[in-house]
Amino acid sequence: MAVKAPCQGEGCRRRAADGRARRRTADGGLLCRPCRERLDAGLAELTHLYEECGRMLAGAAPAGLRERTTGGDLPGLPFNGTAADVRAKMVSVLGSWSGLVAQERGFASPPRTVAALTAFLRRNGEWLAAHPAAAEATEEIARLVRAGRRAAFPEQARSIRLGACPRPGCAGSLTVAVRAGAPDAGPGADGAVVCDADPEHRWTSDRWSELSRTMDSGGESGTPGPAATERWLTAADIARLWHTSTGTVYRLASEQRWRRRNRAGRTYYNETDVRTCFDRRAAARA
Ligand SMILES: [Zn+2]
Ligand SMILES: [Zn+2]
Structure with a gap:
């Protein structure tokens, strides 16, 4: 049996950068099983991201979610340029990897569609x-996936406004910091709820249910604030805030008939319905 070397994949490079050990390679390749699966999953996801980016070309992001850009696009400018660039990049990067496989294996090149x-590439994944x-293939595919997610879901790469900060006397707004390009970040690194006026006003996303109720009742000061604003969240926001999969979110949304809204081709769910559902589930488990 061959000696198993440390994995060269992108996931293991990140692990090594965090001071953790690289996993061992599997099946005679240069990648460990998780990095190999991640490459395959990344390729599968790119097909969808390419289409999602195409949708971005047709319509701009919902206005409410564009207020707090953290850099990059100028306010008011559509994201179309980014989405178009990312789509072109997908074709060129995937095209060059397919070209290498086709040439070295003596296969006909596939059509240049994503x-x-x-x-x-997925059929030739083992090879x-x-x-x-x-290693380079895993890096480039992972980079494409991150760029694709940022372009297709710009509101997730930035931050989502949740409403007024409930701390007495604070004029700040709460946002949930969601970084679409950081799938490896541990729990808590992602999805923290922060105030834009005072960084000390910070909550972990697992306290969101409680916090959301406080915001509705006029804040921690107890003085009734402006009428509770309805909050609307995407399936991805809900998955981050309640630490669940988007699959579970979609299933619950249809089972429980959460109120929904469509804006610019995206579905948003009523946060009160979502919260009620998750609170009930938490209570049932307790
Ligand atoms: Zn690995
Ligand atoms: Zn605050």
Whole structure:
């Protein structure tokens, strides 16, 4: 049996950067099983992200979610430029990896569409994982996925406004810091609820239910504030705030008939309905 070397994949490089050990390679390739699966999942996701970016070309992001850009796009400018660039980048990067596979294996090159290119690369995933350039392939695919998520879901790469800070006398607004490009970040690194006026006003997202109720009742001072504003969240926001999968969110949304709204081709769910549902589930478990 061959000696198993440390994995060269993007996931293990990040682990090493965090001071953790790289996993061992699997199946004679240069990648460990999770990095190999991640490469495959990244390719599968790119097909969807390419289409989501196409949707961004047709319509701008919902206005309410564009107020707090943390850099990059100028307020008021559509994200179309970014989405178009990312789509072109997907075709060119996937095209060059497919070209390498086709050339070295003597296969015909697939058509230059993202669906065909990703399908071709996934079929050759095992081979790619054993290629000397496997590490680079995982890096580039992961980078494309991150860029695609940022372009397709700009509101997740930035922050989502949740409402007025409930701390007495504070004029700040709360946002949930969500970084779409950081799937490896541990719990808490992602999804923290922070006040834009005072960084000390900070809550972990698992306290969101409680915090949201405080905001509705006029804040911690007890003086009734302005009428509670209705909050609307995407499935991805809900998954982050309640630490669940988007699949569970979609299932509960349809089972429990959460109120929903469509804006610019996106579905938003009524936060009160969502919170009630998760509170009930938490109570049932307790
Ligand atoms: Zn690995
Ligand atoms: Zn505050």
